[in-house]
Structures are given as structure tokens and as C-alpha cells.
Amino acid sequence: xxxxxxxxxxxxxxxxxxxxxxxxxxxxxxxxxxxxxxxxxxxxxxxxxxxxxxxxxxxxxxxxxxxxxxxxxxxxxxxxxxxxxxxxxxxxxxxxxxxxxxxxxxxxxxxxxxxxxxxxxxxxxxxxxxxxxxxxxxxxxxxxxxxxxxxxxxxxxxxxxxxxxxxxxxxxxxxxxxxxxxxxxxxxxxxxxxxxxxxxxxxxxxxxxxxxxxxxxxxxxxxxxxxxxxx
Amino acid sequence: xxxxxxxxxxxxxxxxxxxxxxxxxxxxxxxxxxxxxxxxxxxxxxxxxxxxxxxxxxxxxxxxxxxxxxxxxxxxxxxxxxxxxxxxxxxxxxxxxxxxxxxxxxxxxxxxxxxxxxxxxxxxxxxxxxxxxxxxxxxxxxxxxxxxxxxxxxxxxxxxxxxxxxxxxxxxxxxxxxxxxxxxxxxxxxxxxxxxxxxxxxxxxxxxxxxxxxxxxxxxxxxxxxxxxxx
DNA sequence: GCCAGTTGTTATCGACGATACGGACCTGTG
DNA sequence: CACAGGTCCGTATCGTCGATAACAACTGGC
Numbered sequence: 001x002x003x004x005x006x007x008x009x010x011x012x013x014x015x016x017x018x019x020x021x022x023x024x025x026x027x028x029x030x031x032x033x034x035x036x037x038x039x040x041x042x043x044x045x046x047x048x049x050x051x052x053x054x055x056x057x058x059x060x061x062x063x064x065x066x067x068x069x070x071x072x073x074x075x076x077x078x079x080x081x082x083x084x085x086x087x088x089x090x091x092x093x094x095x096x097x098x099x100x101x102x103x104x105x106x107x108x109x110x111x112x113x114x115x116x117x118x119x120x121x122x123x124x125x126x127x128x129x130x131x132x133x134x135x136x137x138x139x140x141x142x143x144x145x146x147x148x149x150x151x152x153x154x155x156x157x158x159x160x161x162x163x164x165x166x167x168x169x170x171x172x173x174x175x176x177x178x179x180x181x182x183x184x185x186x187x188x189x190x191x192x193x194x195x196x197x198x199x200x201x202x203x204x205x206x207x208x209x210x211x212x213x214x215x216x217x218x219x220x221x222x223x224x225x226x227x228x229x230x231x
Numbered sequence: 232x233x234x235x236x237x238x239x240x241x242x243x244x245x246x247x248x249x250x251x252x253x254x255x256x257x258x259x260x261x262x263x264x265x266x267x268x269x270x271x272x273x274x275x276x277x278x279x280x281x282x283x284x285x286x287x288x289x290x291x292x293x294x295x296x297x298x299x300x301x302x303x304x305x306x307x308x309x310x311x312x313x314x315x316x317x318x319x320x321x322x323x324x325x326x327x328x329x330x331x332x333x334x335x336x337x338x339x340x341x342x343x344x345x346x347x348x349x350x351x352x353x354x355x356x357x358x359x360x361x362x363x364x365x366x367x368x369x370x371x372x373x374x375x376x377x378x379x380x381x382x383x384x385x386x387x388x389x390x391x392x393x394x395x396x397x398x399x400x401x402x403x404x405x406x407x408x409x410x411x412x413x414x415x416x417x418x419x420x421x422x423x424x425x426x427x428x429x430x431x432x433x434x435x436x437x438x439x440x441x442x443x444x445x446x447x448x449x450x451x452x453x454x455x456x457x458x459x460x461x462x
Numbered sequence: 463g464c465c466a467g468t469t470g471t472t473a474t475c476g477a478c479g480a481t482a483c484g485g486a487c488c489t490g491t492g
Numbered sequence: 493c494a495c496a497g498g499t500c501c502g503t504a505t506c507g508t509c510g511a512t513a514a515c516a517a518c519t520g521g522c
Contacts, residue, residue: 007469025339029510039471041512050510097337105336106328106390108256115390137403144387145404152383156375159337159346173376176411180403260479270502272481281479 008046010036012060015053016099025098029053051109054102058112061099065118068092078128079182085125086150086174087167093154094164101158104151119143130203134182139203142181149177202226239277241267243291246284247330256329260284282340285333289343292330296349299323309359310413316356317381317405318398324385325395332389335382350374361434365413369460370434373412380408430460 014035018027029050033040047053069088073081093100103114126139126146135142153173157163163170202222245266249258260281264271278284300319304312324331334345357370357377366373384404388394394401433456 023339028508030508040510041472042470044511045469101337104386106332106386108254141400141403144400145407148383148387148400148404149380149407150383151386152379152381155335155337155382155386156379169372169375169379172372172411173379173408176376176380176408177404180407180410259477261477271479272503273501275480276500 005046007036007038007042008056011038011043011046011053012056015057016060019057019098019102020096022098025101027054051107051111054107055110055112057099058103058110058114061096061103062114062117064096064099065092065103065114066121069121073125078125078132079134081125082129082146082178082182083174085122086146086178087170089150090154090157090164090167090170093158094161097158097161100154105155115147119147122147127203127206129182135203136183137181145181146177149173236277238267238269238273239287242269242274242277242284243287246288247291250288250329250333251327253329256332258285282338282342285338286341286343288330289334289341289345292327292334293345293348295327295330296323296334296345297352300352304356309356309363310365312356313360313377313409313413314405316353317377317409318401320381321385321388321395321398321401324389325392328389328392331385335385346378350378353378358434358437360413361430362437366430366434367414368412369430376412377408380404430456433457433460 011032015027015032018031018035019025027050029040029043032053033043043053047056068091069085072084072088075081075084103112103118122143123139126135126142129135130139137145153170157170206222242263246258246263249262249266250256258281260271260274263284264274274284278287299322300316303315303319306312306315334343334349353374354370357366357373360366361370368376384401388401433453437453
């Protein structure tokens, strides 16, 4: 899964540098090739396309994104991790605005999986929240809400960077979405207790599994729990 | 303010058509000129730049946006109008995905005022909500929150258009933000009543003004109210 | 040793954004 | 009517870009 071809990695990093320093958030294949001392056909053999190069840059951005997150998450309290995750997302957008737009802005032909992988990261944290009984929704739905709000806020901040100086707006949005997604107190059952219990068990199974049941039985049980929690 | 030059308008519409039908959300100045039967230098004299043309297309998209909104708002209940505004925004994004991205995605060199004007429209509706005592925040802050969430959700839907078929996600986001911005019931004072009253008076003055005070006095009063409502 | 696959080069193509230049057209003045 | 000034548009062209064809050098396995 890691990058093995050093030339490929060098071109990706050169493209990323050029993307960050270009005024119009664009890159030129020629300049990328010059920066690493090879000729154009090399790029097209490695990435197939300029789009392929951009996809690789976006996927590489995901590595940087996870590196930034791995340094701050997993404090034991999944809800606290969730808050830190939101702020880390905003910090990443501020530090790499062009790369951020490449990763999170829709491109019609993109084959990059960066956004999906960020979603998976978020779903993992949310599943831990659900296991603690702190989640009102299914992790998948909650993740879509949180990520959309996070991206929308970050893009607004990128358009007017002065907003980054005052985190009030970002925190307001964060609280608005989180209060709609999380239970006010971890052990409170302010909705249907059956549904809450089912969500919690589903998350626990997702995280740790169990030795008491066969894998097939677990799979069926999970589908039953989804039928309880979904409609 | 309206478009007077028919040639300019024709080029904008041609560019918009080409933008909507292009697979990569790009336009070619040559093709736009061919579509209206003129040559390239005409475009550069009218718009100065390709960026200028795109800015004009974005601003023209704002006209279409307001036309869609004027047909459905102003039902007397400003909160209902606010809900319809959110759904109308999503419908606009679904109907014109490429134009939507041009209008609401950050472009480093853009001089388009489309997003600011959409903000102004939203602030106007929110001011009516504040006048009805239904707003917990200043209209400006609430508008930033709502617009960012709306854009984030719309971009997510554009990236995966299947989401448009089920409005559940969009409505969940809408409720999350609105419940953070609006009072649960219009006459309820669930926060500092002084602050709420000040917000309400500020909005009323913003909307209708008064004959009882001189303009200078009103201006000073508004500044006092802002000092009350702000921290 | 040789052949196939890999890896890189040079040279080139077509499309694009942008511009220099010249000519047609209108307009007002004598 | 003739003519000068400005406005408006087309022709031709430049430099850059993404992409590819054709060819050359290296490598490993039988």
C-alpha cells in the first residue's frame, strides 16, 4: 500500500509543491517533469494522465491528513477525539488550501479515493462514540453530515482566509452538527431506548467482535440490528 | 444593473450552455466565440480575460438563482421561507451542478460577487426571522453558518448524485443547523431575554426603520444594540 | 547470447489562451 | 461631399499546454 517507486513519489511531491505555490491552483505536467529531471512520457507512463497525477496527489494528501490525525486522536474519550478531529480538519484546510480543494471538491472524472478514506476514518471514530452510547444516528449517516459540514465550512474559510483567525464560526458549526448527532450525555437515553441499545451493540460488534458467535451468526445479527435501527 | 449588450449576454449564455454540457466542467474561449459567430478578440474586449468570462457566467447564475427563489419565498412566515430556501438551494445545485461549482467553489482569482449576493439574500430572510423573534444569533453569523452547511451538503450531493433522490440527509443537515440558529418556538425566550429583545429591535429597525427618530439617532441606536447583542 | 519486457528519450501534433495588426464602419465637422 | 477620429471586429500569429508516436538503452531469465 505504501509508495514503492521513488520516481513516482518524487513526481507526486513535486506536483504537490507546484500546486501549493501556483497562484491559480493548477499544475503543468512539463514543470513537474522538469522538477524531477525526467521527460514528459515518463509521467504519462506512470500516471496515464494528468488526471491520474492529480488523483495520486489527492491520495497522497490523504497520507498527510492521516499523519496529522494520528498525532492527536485516540485520547480514550471518543467524543473528545471527534471534536479534535473537526479542528484538525480545519487546520489541514488552512495549511494546504490548494491540496484541500483537490481532495474535497468534486471533480467529475476523479478516481481518487481520498474523500472516501477520510469518511472511513470518521466512521471509525463515530463507531467508537456509538459504542460508548454517545451517538443518536448510525455512524455512516453521522459521518456524512459531519464531513459535509466540515468541508463546507473549510471551503468558506479558504475563500476568505481571515475567518481562520477566529474559530468561533467553525466551532459554532461544529456544535450545531454534533448536538444533532450526539447524545447530550453519554449514558442518556433521550430517544427510543431499544434503538439506542441496538446502535450501541452494533457498534461494539463492529469494533471488537465476539467469540461467542460464529461469523455467519454475527453477520445475521448485524443485519437484524440494522433493521431495528434503520427505519 | 441589467444586461444591456446583447452580444455580451449571448456569449454568457453560450458559455453557460457549454459549461453545463462539458464533461470536465471547463469551457474553451474558441468554442464560445464560434457558438455566437464572432472571433476571439471580441471576447477579450468584452470580458478582458477567460476569468472575466467565468465571473460573468457566475454572476449570471446568480440571476437564475434569484429567479428560482423569487418564485417560492415570501409566504409570510419567514421561518417557512428559510426552509424553502434551503431546499431551493439544493434543487439549484442539482439542476446546474457545473454552474453551482463555479459560483460556490473558491477560485483564487475570482472577482465574482455571486456568493456575496446569495449571502445578502439569506441575510434578508434571516432578518425577517429575527424581526419575528425566531433568531438566536445575529443574521450575519447565522447566514454564514447556513450557507456553509448548504454548500457543503450540495457539493457532497453533486459528487454522488444518487443522494439527491433521498432528501433525508439534506433535511437532517438543515434541521441541525436551523435548530442551532432558530428559537424552537417563535415567542420563546430560551436565552437572555435582554439580548433577544435587542436582536429583535435591531432587525425591525433594519427592515422598516422609523419616523420617530432621526437617521443619525437610528444609526447610533443600532450601534448600541449591536454592543448589547454582541459579546 | 538473445529476446521480451521495462524504462527512458527526442520530436511532434493539435488545441488552447492571448495578442499584434490592419481594415471596415460610423460619426461629426467643414 | 470629403475627411479625420474613434469604435468595432476579423486575420494571422505566438507561446504554452496536454498527449502521443517512434525510437533507443537497460535488464533479467531461459
